[in-house]
Amino acid sequence: MGRSRPPLRDQLLExxxxxxxxxxxxxxSLQDIATEVGCSKAxxxxxxxxxxxxxxxxxxxxxxxxxxxxxxxxxxxxxxVTVAAVEGFVxxxxxxxxxxxxxxxxxxxxxxxxxxDKSPGDRLVHxxxxxxxxxxxxxxxxxxxxxxxxxCASGPDLPYEEMREQMVSTALRMLDPGAGxx
Amino acid sequence: MGRSRPPLRDQLLExxxxxxxxxxxxxxSLQDIATEVGCSKAxxxxxxxxxxxxxxxxxxxxxxxxxxxxxxxxxxxxxxVTVAAVEGFVxxxxxxxxxxxxxxxxxxxxxxxxxxDKSPGDRLVHxxxxxxxxxxxxxxxxxxxxxxxxxCASGPDLPYEEMREQMVSTALRMLDPGAGxx
Amino acid sequence: MGRSRPPLRDQLLExxxxxxxxxxxxxxSLQDIATEVGCSKAxxxxxxxxxxxxxxxxxxxxxxxxxxxxxxxxxxxxxxVTVAAVEGFVxxxxxxxxxxxxxxxxxxxxxxxxxxDKSPGDRLVHxxxxxxxxxxxxxxxxxxxxxxxxxCASGPDLPYEEMREQMVSTALRMLDPGAGxx
Amino acid sequence: MGRSRPPLRDQLLExxxxxxxxxxxxxxSLQDIATEVGCSKAxxxxxxxxxxxxxxxxxxxxxxxxxxxxxxxxxxxxxxVTVAAVEGFVxxxxxxxxxxxxxxxxxxxxxxxxxxDKSPGDRLVHxxxxxxxxxxxxxxxxxxxxxxxxxCASGPDLPYEEMREQMVSTALRMLDPGAGxx
DNA sequence: ACAGTCGGGACAACCCGTTACT
DNA sequence: AGTAACGGGTTGTCCCGACTGT
Numbered sequence: 001m002g003r004s005r006p007p008l009r010d011q012l013l014e015x016x017x018x019x020x021x022x023x024x025x026x027x028x029s030l031q032d033i034a035t036e037v038g039c040s041k042a043x044x045x046x047x048x049x050x051x052x053x054x055x056x057x058x059x060x061x062x063x064x065x066x067x068x069x070x071x072x073x074x075x076x077x078x079x080x081v082t083v084a085a086v087e088g089f090v091x092x093x094x095x096x097x098x099x100x101x102x103x104x105x106x107x108x109x110x111x112x113x114x115x116x117d118k119s120p121g122d123r124l125v126h127x128x129x130x131x132x133x134x135x136x137x138x139x140x141x142x143x144x145x146x147x148x149x150x151x152c153a154s155g156p157d158l159p160y161e162e163m164r165e166q167m168v169s170t171a172l173r174m175l176d177p178g179a180g181x182x
Numbered sequence: 183m184g185r186s187r188p189p190l191r192d193q194l195l196e197x198x199x200x201x202x203x204x205x206x207x208x209x210x211s212l213q214d215i216a217t218e219v220g221c222s223k224a225x226x227x228x229x230x231x232x233x234x235x236x237x238x239x240x241x242x243x244x245x246x247x248x249x250x251x252x253x254x255x256x257x258x259x260x261x262x263v264t265v266a267a268v269e270g271f272v273x274x275x276x277x278x279x280x281x282x283x284x285x286x287x288x289x290x291x292x293x294x295x296x297x298x299d300k301s302p303g304d305r306l307v308h309x310x311x312x313x314x315x316x317x318x319x320x321x322x323x324x325x326x327x328x329x330x331x332x333x334c335a336s337g338p339d340l341p342y343e344e345m346r347e348q349m350v351s352t353a354l355r356m357l358d359p360g361a362g363x364x
Numbered sequence: 365m366g367r368s369r370p371p372l373r374d375q376l377l378e379x380x381x382x383x384x385x386x387x388x389x390x391x392x393s394l395q396d397i398a399t400e401v402g403c404s405k406a407x408x409x410x411x412x413x414x415x416x417x418x419x420x421x422x423x424x425x426x427x428x429x430x431x432x433x434x435x436x437x438x439x440x441x442x443x444x445v446t447v448a449a450v451e452g453f454v455x456x457x458x459x460x461x462x463x464x465x466x467x468x469x470x471x472x473x474x475x476x477x478x479x480x481d482k483s484p485g486d487r488l489v490h491x492x493x494x495x496x497x498x499x500x501x502x503x504x505x506x507x508x509x510x511x512x513x514x515x516c517a518s519g520p521d522l523p524y525e526e527m528r529e530q531m532v533s534t535a536l537r538m539l540d541p542g543a544g545x546x
Numbered sequence: 547m548g549r550s551r552p553p554l555r556d557q558l559l560e561x562x563x564x565x566x567x568x569x570x571x572x573x574x575s576l577q578d579i580a581t582e583v584g585c586s587k588a589x590x591x592x593x594x595x596x597x598x599x600x601x602x603x604x605x606x607x608x609x610x611x612x613x614x615x616x617x618x619x620x621x622x623x624x625x626x627v628t629v630a631a632v633e634g635f636v637x638x639x640x641x642x643x644x645x646x647x648x649x650x651x652x653x654x655x656x657x658x659x660x661x662x663d664k665s666p667g668d669r670l671v672h673x674x675x676x677x678x679x680x681x682x683x684x685x686x687x688x689x690x691x692x693x694x695x696x697x698c699a700s701g702p703d704l705p706y707e708e709m710r711e712q713m714v715s716t717a718l719r720m721l722d723p724g725a726g727x728x
Numbered sequence: 729a730c731a732g733t734c735g736g737g738a739c740a741a742c743c744c745g746t747t748a749c750t
Numbered sequence: 751a752g753t754a755a756c757g758g759g760t761t762g763t764c765c766c767g768a769c770t771g772t
Contacts, residue, residue, distance in 0.1 A: 008737085022290070024208070024288075024291075026206065029757065030758060031756090039738075041739090042738070042739055042759090043738050045759065045760085046737065047737090049759095050759080104286070105287045105289065107287065108204070108206055108209070136344070138338050139348055139349070140348065142336055142337035143330070143337070143353075146328040147326065147328045147332075150332065151325045151328060153328075154324055154328075155321050156317045156320050158317050163321065167321070167325070170356050171325075173356055173358070174329070174355055211748080212748065212749085213747085213748095223748090227749070233748065233749090372734090386654075388570075388655075393761065394761085394762065404736075405762090405763090406734070406737090406764085409764080410733065410734070410735095411733090415761095469653065469654075471651065472651075500704075500708070503701050503712055504716055506696055506700055507693035508693065510694070510695060511696075512689070514695065515692060517692075518688055518692075519688035522682075527685070530682050530686065534720050538720050554751085576743080576745085577743085585753090586754075587744085588746085588755095589753065596745075597743095597744065
């Protein structure tokens with residue numbers, strides 16, 4: 001009955017995510033997080049063994065979702081992978097919006113976390129490029145990644161479905177060399 | 183007598199840029215920079231009054247270039263501004279590649295610097311969206327910003343001209359709602 | 365149902381003695397002890413009001429034995445006290461071997477404990493010196509104390525009887541100024 | 547006009563030695579040392595990279611002297627080594643009296659220091675036992691070690707020459723099985 | 729109901745070491 | 751060469767709820 005887990009732990013995670021996103025990982029001290037929640041720093045470190053552990057726990061669901069997405073994409077034939085990759089990534093980025101913001105600006109720190117051993121970002125770029133190894137294809141794939149991530153991080157706040165559609169269609173247009181330019 | 187090696191001041195700026203990009207602004211200490219160049223911490227602080235000043239000086243040319251670009255764009259009629267904005271931003275991002283990488287991951291820190299009082303990024307988004315206030319247009323503009331910035335930061339290393347063309351054409355495709363989508 | 369394992373309290377004392385001897389008093393945390401035994405730190409502090417109390421309880425039997433020894437020695441005439449003191453101290457050191465090790469390296473901490481108000485060590489030195497106040501006699505008495513204590517702490521592990529004999533005879537030789545030297 | 551007071555670095559070493567001997571290594575904080583000398587903690591850490599480094603530097607001369615003694619002893623024939631070892635060790639212990647006190651009570655910490663890679667104590671015991679591997683001989687050697695160390699640490703404060711003679715003759719008596727016992 | 733036992737959660741004070749800066 | 755302020759992390763200690771067996 002009711003929530004089984006203690007609230008403080010979740011409060012701490014929530015506050016950490018908020019502060020990390022605003023001031024950055026290094027820019028946020030354990031004291032900041034504790035003060036925000038209203039508990040002592042020692043209490044914080046009772047729940048999480050270290051600052052890095054907080055980041056890990058914060059990013060782990062996102063990493064897992066990304067891994068699952070990559071797994072799903074790996075099973076698809078080449079001609080279907082692009083659309084699926086775009087849709088999958090856009091949905092993931094919208095679902096873990098703040099986490100993606102974090103990853104964008106704290107990439108260096110995040111990769112030290114054991115959660116991101118095999119960088120899911122690189123695998124995703126591979127699929128977005130329709131498994132092509134051609135440099136122009138890879139460049140466009142990186143652009144898609146950046147477009148979606150930055151839009152989620154800094155873009156305007158539209159309703160979910162509208163944002164999803166806009167981002168998916170724009171991203172597909174980026175990847176279609178046949179479409180019209182100027 | 184000709185200078186045998188670049189003056190210390192320039193060496194320090196170069197080393198700072200390199201280290202900031204790799205370890206982040208807060209992740210880099212004054213000691214790190216001094217050690218990298220091989221001079222004393224006191225010498226460093228003789229040339230730059232504070233750590234923040236280094237970041238400011240590092241970003242100032244980029245900010246100035248962005249301001250000039252925005253000035254130029256402001257003089258253009260609505261139907262020409264999109265193409266000009268895209269081409270201008272891509273060229274700027276390529277010219278100040280490492281600086282843009284820094285800005286991307288240290289946005290919070292950078293905005294504290296007096297150089298970026300009136301965020302040139304926001305103005306640029308305004309122009310990229312062809313001065314439209316419609317949210318979908320602004321969203322696409324942010325996507326272009328992210329696409330170009332991330333591609334410069336993490337994308338593959340292609341020759342200048344090839345990279346420029348690819349990025350410009352892809353960005354224009356993003357902004358053209360008439361082109362083919364799903 | 366007979367108790368399957370020794371009661372928690374005794375387990376804690378045993379673990380404390382072992383850990384104190386290896387890592388030192390300050391080098392051992394309450395968490396270490398609790399973890400070693402497999403109970404919570406709070407449980408530990410239910411049985412012992414403080415860390416110092418553990419040390420006190422650990423050392424109290426040794427202190428009591430030393431006091432009794434001193435009492436016994438006090439009743440002896442001067443010409444018998446040396447042999448009795450040596451034999452008594454050697455046996456005591458062997459019986460409380462690990463405790464003596466602790467006392468040797470944590471003397472400072474131990475003396476803060478109320479158990480050791482009137483240092484039994486000083487009284488023992490007095491007896492070992494055959495109640496002489498001459499400095500050379502006192503010096504030799506301290507040497508005996510150190511010899512036996514260090515041998516118990518760091519020396520080889522011989523059978524009880526052999527160790528006892530060796531230590532007693534060696535100690536008596538130390539105290540006999542008439543015996544041959546260089 | 548000669549320097550009015552010793553340079554800060556030496557003051558710090560002196561204060562560290564004094565405090566370590568009284569309160570123990572772990573019982574002494576960097577703040578304690580800094581306060582004792584009257585400088586800031588950061589100043590302390592400017593001169594010594596860590597707390598462990600202070601201990602290392604404190605013990606290094608003693609370790610070197612012990613190594614030299616062991617080297618000298620190694621070159622002696624078996625029948626001369628005992629006397630030389632005793633005299634050498636006594637003189638060393640008197641010369642580095644406070645350091646030996648430290649080693650006696652902080653053995654665990656000291657052995658972590660790189661200065662004491664190959665424990666000079668074990669080598670010294672080997673020589674004091676006249677290179678015998680017999681357990682009783684080794685036991686007596688440990689007793690000598692303890693006797694001298696503890697006498698220096700806790701014994702009365704006699705003039706150097708008197709103390710030296712007393713300790714040497716007593717130690718030799720310990721090691722001579724032929725001398726009178728029970 | 730009640731004393732004895734145990735543990736999850738919390739905290740003040742402190743630790744060693746680093747930072748930007750003088 | 752020197753420092754104040756802060757960094758992350760650990761210490762010993764404690765509160766209070768939840769189990770025993772009686």
